[in-house]
Amino acid sequence: MHPWVGAGNDDQRHILTLLGLKTVDDLFASIPAEVCTERLDLPPAQDEDGIRKTFAAMANANAVMDSLPCFLGAGVYRHLQPAVVDAVLSRAEFFTSYTPYQPEISQGTLQVIFEFQTLIGRLTGLPVANASLYDGATALVEAVLFSHRVLRGKRNLVVVAETLHPMYRKVLDTYTTAAGIEVVVVPPTDDGRLDPEQVRAAASDRACCVVLQSPNFLGIVEDLPSLADATHEGGALAVQVVTEAVSLGLLAGGGDFEFDVVCGEAQSFGIAPGFGGPHLGFFACADRHVRQMPGRLAGETMDEEGNRAFCLTLSTREQHIRRAKATSNICTNQGLMALAATVWLEAVGGAGLRELAASCLARSEELKRRIAELDGPWRLAYPSSPTFNEFLLLGPGTGPELVDRLAGGKVLAGVPTATWGGSWPDGILVAVTERNSASDIGAFVAALEKLS
Amino acid sequence: MRHRAIRPEPLFFELNPRRVRRQGYMLPTLDVPPVEPARVLPANLVRDPDPHFPDIGEMEVVQHFHRLSQLNYAVDEGLYPLGSCTMKYNPRINEQTARLPGFASIHPLQPVAQIQGALRLIWELEEALKTITGMPGVTLQPAAGAHGELTGILMIRKALSTRGDPREVVLVPDSAHGTNPATASFAGYRAVEIASADDGTIDLGALEKMMDDTVAAIMLTVPNTLGVFEHRIVEISKIVHDRGGFIYLDGANLNAFAGRALPGLMGADAMHINLHKTFSTPHGGGGPGAGPVTVSEALLPHLPVPRVVRTGDDYELLWEDPESIGPMRGFYGNFLILVRALTYIRSLGAxxxxxxxxxxxxxxxxxxxxxxxxxxxxxxxxxxxxxxxxxxxxxxxxxxxxxxxxxxxxxxxxxxxxxxxxxxxxxxxxxxxxxxxxxxxxxxxxxxxxxxxxxxxxxxxxxxxxxxxxxxxxxxxxxxxxxxxxxxxxxxxx
The missing domain is CATH 3.90.1150.10 (Aspartate Aminotransferase, domain 1)
Structure with a gap:
């Protein structure tokens, strides 16, 4: 017996009798004996108290981000976690329900998706957003395959900014290799930004899309209008990737500058860093491309009495109807994480999000200013380029060494860039959020001074 | 669930209709000098305030979502007998272990010395899934079942191209879930349907005819979507393997035989496991799930990176391997879902x-x-x-x-x-x-x-x-x- 198995031993015997069977083994007679096992060699079952101890031991072997002044970012950020987000996520009506295929008993989930789609639409400047994708990296992959479909599979080239998150690049390579799509990389200029002329030349009339990240991997804000023009000249689609979604509180989304797709990672909207997942991929595009969009969509309609109601729609794009001709094979997505982002955005509010983003910017500028004032080996890699809340810091040693030495100085300083290759210098990517107080910033600067 | 909505719940955008300033959350005091955004950022890129993104108070937020939640049916309310979805109880202890700060508040790019516990958890779940399937390798990266399917088929594709034997076709039974043919096309193969015999299992005669050197793999669900065990699985594997193909098992229905039978003995080369089905992690209204893939010896070299490597009691991450298909997503998987699944396995035992x-x-x-x-x-x-x-x-x-x-x-x-x-x-x-x-x-x-x-x-x-x-x-x-x-x-x- 086990608490999570509803039938006790007597119940099981009772059902067997009802079925006219002697033992439960009779129900498994169709499994050939040669593939059966008597007993799995797993650790013994533990009671709840034992579970708590086992898992606490593993959890305690990790250094929690909140334990020290923390400046880790590079695609995963430590933002505010309002208590209401987890309270809503803990409601069984949300977390134990299935995909809302039965709209009459799923209006809660469906309205949340509709609100999420609207919020993402308003932030990206594009009208149609889907219900979520796995994460930022796979959202980008979907954007590339989407562009390929929109241009009817005739353009087998994708142009990618080198300043796209390098991990996203690696993930993209996995899929483009299988799809037979060629990837061309455009490096940044000396100021860490893309040159529209280089983008124009690389895209020419062969590319299905140009992918760039803004703020880019180095934290630098790209000039979206000129890059969209450079992309569109040869007929390619312009794709903006956003890995720090809070930046959209202050920076207009690519849709406002004629980008065709804005996609990326919305972990910043109330989702725990969680060692990399579950996070939240988002994807937004223009109305005219909605039928090529991957993933689920909620739409507004009516019930038979004319009441407003919501349901999943355009499912003829999806695998359960379209099978081998679907726009994507995605089925299960990141629904509960989309709920988290929706609660977070609605709790923080429109004006609140702007203020929160401005707070990130001000704190980041303050840390940059104090670093620029230091005498000694520490300097900003791109001092004159505009950044939102992240920047590349160079110092007396390799990135991994510096991160380790600063950890000794009780600061989680950031993510070393050396791990990723790339044409940029070896240093530390430093991310600053609204949770980094003036005292965190002081501690960071003091730790740098000690290492000078 | 409320059986009749007492009054319709407005959309968020219809709340605070006068668009006055309210506060839903108190931000930390700005203890550094404020910055005018357009002074440090290009002014043409700074957005205007959005009048239709309202601000509402905290209780409005809570009431809004509470009322919406009341319009949903849920596992906790009653039987949820969706076939192949395995809507089982989501144990509450899972929710507690996954929320331990030592798991929820760690960054995937911290130095490995700071994340030994997380790497150990991944390693322990990998070992458990290898034991449960009787297969020698596994990746925990895939975010869902369909993502696992794609991971498995891409590994098969890599194995075939490494062998200099690229193939074109993936066989999919006519009883299969829609993700199977979608995955085959997504991976660059042509999905070809194979008919079922009168009892709903694979027609061996049809397989004999169709299985030639253009077929990369067959995707089988065991038991199949009729709930019927593919009782000639060993013969099927032999036919497919003898002709150079691979066996992909869709493990959506592992709940039917975990602890009794081993996919490794059935001849599986790759099988995804929906942790949100068999291993009790919540469906969350559509995700997040997790779709680890176990593999045979033949596919071991092609597992995605990064991988967790254990040396003595120390854990490391391996980021590069030329034989790997590469990463399937960011980082290491839906980690907090993995925590829940291991909690379930540790509580149940064999x-x-x-x-x-x-x-x-x-x-x-x-x-x-x-x-x-x-x-x-x-x-x-x-x-x-x-x-x-x-x-x-x-x-x-x-x-x-x-x-x-x-x-x-x-x-x-x-x-x-x-x-x-x-x-x-x-x-x-x-x-x-x-x-x-x-x-x-x-x-x-x-x-x-x-x-x-x-x-x-x-x-x-x-x-x-x-x-x-x-x-x-x-x-x-x-x-x-x-x-x-x-x-x-x-x-x-x-």
């Missing part, structure tokens, strides 16, 4: 897992026993964890599976799966899962029997259902025809 499958299969057979008189069973081979009826008897009264589904809502139950298998017209695929009490399964059967009776005596009642849900039958055709996927200010005349 014996508990076996009891889990035993009762899952017992319950499905109880449903079969109770309903066989009233509903037609197209394939009468032995049922494992689910049973697939159809609506042919009720269709005589113009009552179809969707009507039966909507009527079940009035009885307080979630309907079965109806969108597949395509080989059963008007399918009612029922999987009770093992967590509920037997009385709950019986109550569901009573409701199904009552509806069968209604279909004969008062078909209108069934065809016009639901009558007691938060909204009436929803017009899905209209949603697709007059597409509206966002709120717009002009909706309010704003």
């Amino acid at each position: 014996e508990g897992l076996r009891t889990m499958s035993d009762v899952a299969v017992l319950y499905a057979n109880l449903v079969r026993h109770r309903l066989s008189g009233a509903y037609h069973l197209k394939y009468d081979a032995p049922s494992m964890h689910e049973v697939v009826f159809d609506d042919s008897r009720q269709a005589r009264h113009e009552v179809h599976n969707t009507d039966i589904a909507k009527r079940l809502l009035d009885y307080g139950f979630h309907p079965p799966t109806m969108s597949f298998p395509l080989i059963v017209h008007g399918a009612l695929m029922i999987e009770p899962a093992e967590s509920v009490a037997p009385e709950e399964v019986e109550a569901f059967c009573d409701a199904m029997l009552a509806i069968a009776k209604e279909a004969e005596e008062n078909p209108e009642l069934v065809k016009t259902a639901p009558h007691d849900t938060p909204v009436g039958r929803v017009d899905e055709v209209r949603a697709a025809r007059d597409l509206k996927v966002r709120w717009m200010p002009e909706d309010d005349g704003a």
Whole structure:
């Protein structure tokens, strides 16, 4: 017996009798004996108290981000976690329900998706957003395959900014290799930004899309209008990737500058860093491309009495109807994480999000200013380029060494860039959020001074 | 769930209609000098404030989502017998372990010395899944079942290209879930359907004919979507392997035999496991799930990176391997879902897992026993964890599976799966899962029997259902025809 198995031993015997069977083994007679096992060699079952101890031991072997002044970012950020987000996520009506295929008993989930789609639409400047994708990296992959479909599979080239998150690049390579799509990389200029002329030349009339990240991997804000023009000249689609979604509180989304797709990672909207997942991929595009969009969509309609109601729609794009001709094979997505982002955005509010983003910017500028004032080996890699809340810091040693030495100085300083290759210098990517107080910033600067 | 919405819940965008400034959350005091955004950022890129993104108070937020939640049915409310979805209980201790700060508040790019506990958890879950499947390797990266399928097929593709033997076709049974053919195309293969035999399992004769040197793999669900075990699995594997192909197992239905049979012994080369099905992690209204893939020796070199490597008691991350297919997503998987699944496995142990499958299969057979008189069973081979009826008897009264589904809502139950298998017209695929009490399964059967009776005596009642849900039958055709996927200010005349 086990608490999570509803039938006790007597119940099981009772059902067997009802079925006219002697033992439960009779129900498994169709499994050939040669593939059966008597007993799995797993650790013994533990009671709840034992579970708590086992898992606490593993959890305690990790250094929690909140334990020290923390400046880790590079695609995963430590933002505010309002208590209401987890309270809503803990409601069984949300977390134990299935995909809302039965709209009459799923209006809660469906309205949340509709609100999420609207919020993402308003932030990206594009009208149609889907219900979520796995994460930022796979959202980008979907954007590339989407562009390929929109241009009817005739353009087998994708142009990618080198300043796209390098991990996203690696993930993209996995899929483009299988799809037979060629990837061309455009490096940044000396100021860490893309040159529209280089983008124009690389895209020419062969590319299905140009992918760039803004703020880019180095934290630098790209000039979206000129890059969209450079992309569109040869007929390619312009794709903006956003890995720090809070930046959209202050920076207009690519849709406002004629980008065709804005996609990326919305972990910043109330989702725990969680060692990399579950996070939240988002994807937004223009109305005219909605039928090529991957993933689920909620739409507004009516019930038979004319009441407003919501349901999943355009499912003829999806695998359960379209099978081998679907726009994507995605089925299960990141629904509960989309709920988290929706609660977070609605709790923080429109004006609140702007203020929160401005707070990130001000704190980041303050840390940059104090670093620029230091005498000694520490300097900003791109001092004159505009950044939102992240920047590349160079110092007396390799990135991994510096991160380790600063950890000794009780600061989680950031993510070393050396791990990723790339044409940029070896240093530390430093991310600053609204949770980094003036005292965190002081501690960071003091730790740098000690290492000078 | 409320059975009638007392009043409709406005959209967030309709709240605070005067658009006054309210506060939903208190931000940390700005203790550094403020910065004018347009001074440090390019002014043309700075957005204008959005008047239609309102601010509301914290209690408004809580009431909004509380009221919305009341419009949902949930596992905690009653039987949720969606076939192949395995809607089992989501243990509350899982939610506690996954929320430990040592798991929730760690960054994936911290130095490895700071994340030894997280790497150990990954390693322990990998070991457990290898034991449960009898297969030598695994990746925990995939975010969902379909993502696992793609991971497996891409590994097979890599193995074939490494061998200098690229192939074009993936065989998919006509009973398969829609993700199987979609995955095959997504991975660059042509999905070719293979017919089922009279008992719903693979037709060996058809396989013999179709399995040639253009076929990369066959994707099989075990037990299949009819709930029938592919009893000639060993022969199938032999035919496919002898001709240079690979066996992909869709592990969506592992709940039927975990602890009793080993996919490794069946000849599987790759199999995804839906942790949100067999291993109790919540479905979350559509995700996040997790779809780890176990592999045979032949595919070991091609597992995605990054991988966790153990040396003594130390754990490292391996980021590069030229033989790997590369990463399938960011970082290491839906880690907090992995925490929940390992919690489940540690609580059940080997014996508990076996009891889990035993009762899952017992319950499905109880449903079969109770309903066989009233509903037609197209394939009468032995049922494992689910049973697939159809609506042919009720269709005589113009009552179809969707009507039966909507009527079940009035009885307080979630309907079965109806969108597949395509080989059963008007399918009612029922999987009770093992967590509920037997009385709950019986109550569901009573409701199904009552509806069968209604279909004969008062078909209108069934065809016009639901009558007691938060909204009436929803017009899905209209949603697709007059597409509206966002709120717009002009909706309010704003």
